[in-house]
Amino acid sequence: MADKEMRAVYAETLIELAKEDPRIVVLEADLMKASGTMVFKEAFPERAIDVGVAEANMVSLAAGLAAEGKRPFAATFGCFASRRALDQFFVSCAYAKLPVKLVGTDPGISAAFNGGTHMPFEDLGIMRLIPGIDVVEPSDPVSLAGLLHSLADSERPGYLRLYRKTARPLYPQSETFSLGHGKLLRSGKDAVIVALGAIMVQEALDAAELLAQQHIDVAIIDALSLKPLDIDLIVKWARTTGVVVTAENHQLAGGLGSAVAELIAEGKCGGQALQFGRVGIQDQFGEVGTQEWLKEHFGLTAKHIAATVQSLVAKRN
Amino acid sequence: MDREEKDRLENAAKEIRKYTLDTIGFLGVGHVGGSLSIADLLAVLYFKELKVDPANPRMPERDRFVLSKGHAGPALYSALALRGFFPTSMLHTLNRGGTNLPSHCDRNKTPGVDMTTGSLGQGLSAACGIAYANRLDGRNSFTYVIVGDGESDEGQIWEAAMFAAHHGMDRLIAFTDCNKLQIDGPISSILSIDGKGNGHADAKSSANAQDDLVAKWRAFGWFCERVDGHDVEAIDNAIIAAKNRTLKRDTTANTIPRPTMIIVDTIKGKGAAFCEGQVGSHNMTFDYEVAKQAIAELDANSPLD
Numbered sequence: 006m007a008d009k010e011m012r013a014v015y016a017e018t019l020i021e022l023a024k025e026d027p028r029i030v031v032l033e034a035d036l037m038k039a040s041g042t043m044v045f046k047e048a049f050p051e052r053a054i055d056v057g058v059a060e061a062n063m064v065s066l067a068a069g070l071a072a073e074g075k076r077p078f079a080a081t082f083g084c085f086a087s088r089r090a091l092d093q094f095f096v097s098c099a100y101a102k103l104p105v106k107l108v109g110t111d112p113g114i115s116a117a118f119n120g121g122t123h124m125p126f127e128d129l130g131i132m133r134l135i136p137g138i139d140v141v142e143p144s145d146p147v148s149l150a151g152l153l154h155s156l157a158d159s160e161r162p163g164y165l166r167l168y169r170k171t172a173r174p175l176y177p178q179s180e181t182f183s184l185g186h187g188k189l190l191r192s193g194k195d196a197v198i199v200a201l202g203a204i205m206v207q208e209a210l211d212a213a214e215l216l217a218q219q220h221i222d223v224a225i226i227d228a229l230s231l232k233p234l235d236i237d238l239i240v241k242w243a244r245t246t247g248v249v250v251t252a253e254n255h256q257l258a259g260g261l262g263s264a265v266a267e268l269i270a271e272g273k274c275g276g277q278a279l280q281f282g283r284v285g286i287q288d289q290f291g292e293v294g295t296q297e298w299l300k301e302h303f304g305l306t307a308k309h310i311a312a313t314v315q316s317l318v319a320k321r322n
Numbered sequence: 323m324d325r326e327e328k329d330r331l332e333n334a335a336k337e338i339r340k341y342t343l344d345t346i347g348f349l350g351v352g353h354v355g356g357s358l359s360i361a362d363l364l365a366v367l368y369f370k371e372l373k374v375d376p377a378n379p380r381m382p383e384r385d386r387f388v389l390s391k392g393h394a395g396p397a398l399y400s401a402l403a404l405r406g407f408f409p410t411s412m413l414h415t416l417n418r419g420g421t422n423l424p425s426h427c428d429r430n431k432t433p434g435v436d437m438t439t440g441s442l443g444q445g446l447s448a449a450c451g452i453a454y455a456n457r458l459d460g461r462n463s464f465t466y467v468i469v470g471d472g473e474s475d476e477g478q479i480w481e482a483a484m485f486a487a488h489h490g491m492d493r494l495i496a497f498t499d500c501n502k503l504q505i506d507g508p509i510s511s512i513l514s515i516d517g518k519g520n521g522h523a524d525a526k527s528s529a530n531a532q533d534d535l536v537a538k539w540r541a542f543g544w545f546c547e548r549v550d551g552h553d554v555e556a557i558d559n560a561i562i563a564a565k566n567r568t569l570k571r572d573t574t575a576n577t578i579p580r581p582t583m584i585i586v587d588t589i590k591g592k593g594a595a596f597c598e599g600q601v602g603s604h605n606m607t608f609d610y611e612v613a614k615q616a617i618a619e620l621d622a623n624s625p626l627d
Contacts, residue, residue, distance in 0.1 A: 030458075051458060052458065054454070056481075056485055057484070057485075059478075059481035059484070059485070061443070061444075061447070061477070061478045061481060062447045062450075062478055062481035062482050062485055064447075065444040065445075065447030065448045065451070065478070065482075066447045066448065066450050066451040066454070066482070066485065067451060068437075068444075068447075068448050068451060069388075069437065069447065069448035069449060069450060069451020069452040069453075069454070069455065070451040070452070070454060070455045071451075072429065072436065072437055072448065072451070072452055072455075073451070073452055073455030073456060073459070074455070075455050075458075077451075092441055092444075093441075093444055093447075093478075096438065096440065096441040096444060097438070097441075097444045097447070097448055100438060101428075101429055101430070101437070101438035102430055
């Protein structure tokens with residue numbers, strides 16, 4: 006499979022789902038062009054609702070649709086999904102136990118030229134605090150399509166963190182995915198990198214190549230699901246390798262690094278000999294720049310991950 | 323409306339008031355003011371206009387109801403109990419640990435409650451979603467929703483107002499319970515509807531402000547009229563008119579389907595002397611004896627006499 010725009014996969018998969026499932030409806034807040042769902046609107050004009058620049062209304066409206074048995078996928082930039090319409094998602098959707106699927110696009114540094122106002126470094130942390138919801142971040146076109154199917158099937162509300170740009174397929178088309186499960190992308194004996202999202206999983210894979218040159222053999226877990234976290238998979242490889250590094254396009258507070266730190270603090274990953282490090286955004290706001298520049302600026306590159314692994318492996322030895 | 327029908331609805335409103343007072347009074351604290359202000363409206367809805375089946379609360383062909391001002395739950399619970407959705411004996415569980423009758427409405431707990439509300443501003447949007455879904459599915463149900471005048475401070479109300487008008491949601495019938503008081507004081511002094519408040523409102527301001535509220539909803543593309551919210555006949559006539567605009571719309575004429583907003587002119591705490599018209603009635607602590615006295619007074623002043 007060739008590289009593919011993730012937003013095209015988002016729209017195509019929803020069209021495919023909608024053909025079989027009359028419950029599927031799409032909501033947008035004047036970002037239909039950005040999310041790529043114009044094609045969904047062409048296919049299902051009545052089932053694509055563009056509410057205009059009114060995110061709060063969109064999310065409570067989605068709850069009303071879900072109360073009548075619909076499966077709404079409501080998308081906007083992640084900053085607005087998680088911050089501007091938070092109470093609507095919390096009360097109208099999650100507290101009301103209505104299966105609205107909220108989609109936050111342009112995660113972290115992928116917001117690039119939109120800068121600090123539009124760059125969600127905290128959306129996962131916010132969403133992780135809401136009881137009873139699923140929180141996922143696919144890493145490639147195949148996992149995105151697979152998790153969209155899982156979300157559509159789930160009775161729970163969900164948050165999908167969606168990287169819109171082109172991503173390299175990491176899985177064969179036949180791969181299956183389910184909520185609450187990550188994937189082991191490669192095995193290794195010296196350390197495990199737990200990575201989340203298209204950008205960071207790719208950086209983790211590149212880091213593994215750099216580390217191989219240093220004769221450090223790392224396993225990589227594509228976390229995919231932040232909530233529920235795939236505890237069994239992470240614990241298994243933490244215990245196998247003794248060195249755990251998380252990598253996320255998100256603040257260190259509240260996201261994947263925090264979730265794994267909780268597991269370790271609870272003693273689930275083995276004794277005090279375990280080495281643990283986190284790669285992610287420090288306590289900072291976003292800013293403008295190209296994605297590549299921002300990746301370097303905020304310390305999210307393969308080099309940064311490799312350096313973190315290397316120092317922890319040295320400490321353990 | 324004939325006299326018999328009017329008596330029946332007025333009596334239903336009185337019973338809703340009595341059970342609301344008993345429910346909150348038994349606990350000793352609650353949102354009594356904004357519950358009593360909507361008793362007449364709930365009587366018309368639950369005892370005449372709403373197509374619902376207490377034995378089958380989620381009947382697909384039912385009319386939907388959303389109490390966007392979710393803190394008036396005790397009045398809705400009284401109406402639902404009187405209508406047979408659950409026993410009136412359940413009302414005394416209000417806000418007790420483990421209850422199915424929380425302060426704010428919860429669709430997962432209470433039979434007959436269609437939407438979870440309580441965070442102000444969200445219920446009108448949810449009602450739009452409910453109405454939209456019913457239209458998609460080709461059902462003829464009407465969706466009714468009550469918002470508060472204080473609640474209308476929320477910007478989301480006006481987002482939903484634009485949405486419903488744009489989409490011609492003529493099976494959406496909304497009410498604003500215009501009781502003129504919000505938690506911190508009169509609406510004319512906290513956030514005036516007509517922009518003439520700031521604590522200098524004159525005696526006429528509340529009536530003028532309601533005219534202004536009617537003008538606002540019309541400007542947003544809704545049918546809007548104002549009725550006496552304590553006159554069951556006036557409320558019912560407005561609902562019948564709203565339904566008829568939809569059911570008897572001349573599709574050959576150049577008319578646009580529109581949602582309806584009925585401004586119900588009410589008094590907060592209506593019918594209970596200890597709290598009527600008082601700012602403090604929003605969420606009030608009072609003894610059960612006070613509630614019993616108010617109930618006795620309602621019986622003594624029965625419209626049936």
